Amino acid sequence: MSSDISSGFSLDDLNPAQREAVVYTQGPSLVIAGAGSGKTRVLTYKIAYLLEQGMAPWNILALTFTNKAADEMKARIATQVGEERARRLWMGTFHSIFARILRAEHEHIAFSSNFTIYDAADSKSLVRTIIREMQLDDKVYKPGTVLAHISAAKNGLVTPDAYLRDPQMTRSDAAANIPATGQIYARYMQRCRQSDAMDFDDILLYTYFLFAQHPDVRQRYEEHFDFVLVDEYQDTNYAQHAIVWQLTQTKRHVCVVGDDAQSIYSFRGANIDNILTFQRLYEGAQLFKLEQNYRSTQIIVNAANSLIRHNKGQIPKNVFSRKDEGQPIHVYGFFSDIEEAAGVAKKVQNMHQWDHIPWNDIAILYRTNAQSRTFEEAFRKQEIPYRIFGGLSFYQRKEIKDMIAYFRLAVNPNDEEALKRVINYPARGIGQTTVQRVIDAAQQQNVSLWAILTSPALATIGINRGTQAKLEAFTALIQSFMEQVQTLDAATLGRQIARASGIEADIMRGREPEDLARQENLQELMDGMQQFVDDREEEEGSGRTRMTHYLQEVSLISDLDESDDDSTEKVSLMTIHSAKGLEFRVVFIVGMEENLFPNQMASSSPRELEEERRLFYVALTRAKEQCYLSYAQNRYRYGKSEFSSPSSFLRDIDSQYLEQHISKSSSSNRLRQTSLFGRDSSLGTGGFGARPFGEGQNRDNSFTDRIRDYNRPSNSFAQSPVRQQSAGYQSATADSLKPIQPAASSSNVSETQTAVGTLVVGSHIEHTRFGRGEVIALAGTGIDAKATVRFENVGTKQLLLRFAKFTII
DNA sequence: ACTAATAACATTTTT
């Protein structure tokens, strides 16, 4: 999406449909926004408009699904109405906003204001524990499946009591041979409460019941919010939908924005019906449709339309583009997944080299994370800089989780999952039998593990003297951290915990490469905490720099949200799910094979198949200029090579938009292939799957041989200008060793006048607070001019030049 | 209580 550089705000920047949607504030409205149609633009302008009309920012609630979306929107609004007012908006994810409300209203729901938020791993671990305690067979009651049931119930606002009473649930669980699911659910909830913890779903569940059972509280919030806006409404679940209703039913000042064609999270409880029921629920709601796509070429838009037509029950809309027609969508078949990756890498290389397409403008999208590996290898071989999104997130790494478990205990010692994680890490001789005794005692008395550990009755539960002493040493350690929560800021306490817990010593011991990675991660965590403290000190004056506040923030973010302070240009590799909301000039959608995309798991039910198709729709519409589809006939899966045939989705795109290319690899099979993938012949019938494994499968650059016809001759030994170290993890380290990249690729060199001279990208500055750094981006003009600066010691920061104190070196 | 070996397993995943 284009960024708004102009300061101030004018409705002239909008097309008629967008403008209508923005200025309609009299009642409820539903904005159906096709891909690339300026959905975020409408939301931001609408908020700016409301502010212009005199509404106070703190009376506006804007809900998004990701922190990233919220941050971006906030930033955009800031350029329109100023930082000051933007900051006071209630803008954030459902979970962060409602968690905030729950902490404020905690006494009504009998939690402490410091309750822990369990992540998915904690939830799963707790479910597993409960299943075992109930002596159920965990082959039958698979923790993941049970948790999915619990999650579905919560998303549908079904409490354990209601679940157990509901004959339909009971019957279907009995039929599925898991009759105890309701019991597990009930115990799970109770156990979370004992730990003073909530999972992600609970945040919504408790918010709903807080408002439902305390009308006075609900009324207070309902009166407070003069306008409520919701982004990505197609992704809301029932609970979210219901809460929005609780907050808006009287004033009915609500605007939701979404695209039913981009609903790809139903497996997480998202319900497209919410969009459809919206109009019934809010009688007289205005419907606005944004149909002009500003992102993609006509061919891409039309191809995507032709695809999505195969789904039933769409909200009718006519998405169109007035951009160039563009090139057809290229379809490439390869012999194997390895050749596919090599071919794509080669093509990417050529594009960069000959068409001067910056790495940043290229994305490789795949259905499953497992596919990234082959591409990683191919890209490394060709020395193409890349960045993998998703996968194992920073906060899921062991050493980070261990540290955070200590943090959590310092803030809430009742947190059972955190306690179990670190009670014997670093090893201090407390074994699982001991832990089990403590758990049993806690269960008997209906209290937390911590309550047992700190009770004088500890001696009475069959633990010997020596072990008891070890437990006491542990509780004393945690208690010391608890005290320091009150006096130290998060970063200082973090360092203290690393030292006193023995984690630092444990991690610093090793010299293996992976030990070094752990050390770096630990360092990165510490840097991040310091950054947090610095930011908070600057922003909000004093306070809110404690561990409590750090955890509140960190438990609701994933590192996708983290701004990438490594400004090196890279090709993006990610799943289609994580590409939602993004756009690239060139997109490769790889692994277009039956049983992979659409995924095997989805092929059974038409509903899931439609979701897969929407996923493909999302993938296609990420491309601005060029889109490439590729498939392999042989693919390694779980260790062995399997045959696969081209995706049936390829047939769902009107063939007039496609251009088939035949890879000429594995020469013995060439003829067969050529005849199979003719433009109008049916795809994937016969042939492919039955082919014998090619002898001496060569890994030549068959793809590129072909590609040369479309580009200039290529130098196959060309080096990429930027080197990328192996980087299994894309960490956002403040690693000062990274090569500094003068913004070579950006053609529009921007410069900004400051009181002390001309600032350009690449300028080195000395900031009074942050020290030395390099300007890596400039945005805005005049009073809104901003610079993104990568500092040597404190990472990357955005500076509003109007305020920033620095000198140019 | 800890380590090593082995069996089971395997979409997508905003929070």
Place this chain on the structure above:
DNA sequence: TGTTATTAGT
């Protein structure tokens, strides 16, 4: 194939 969880052995 690669990870993760349980089990067996010291």
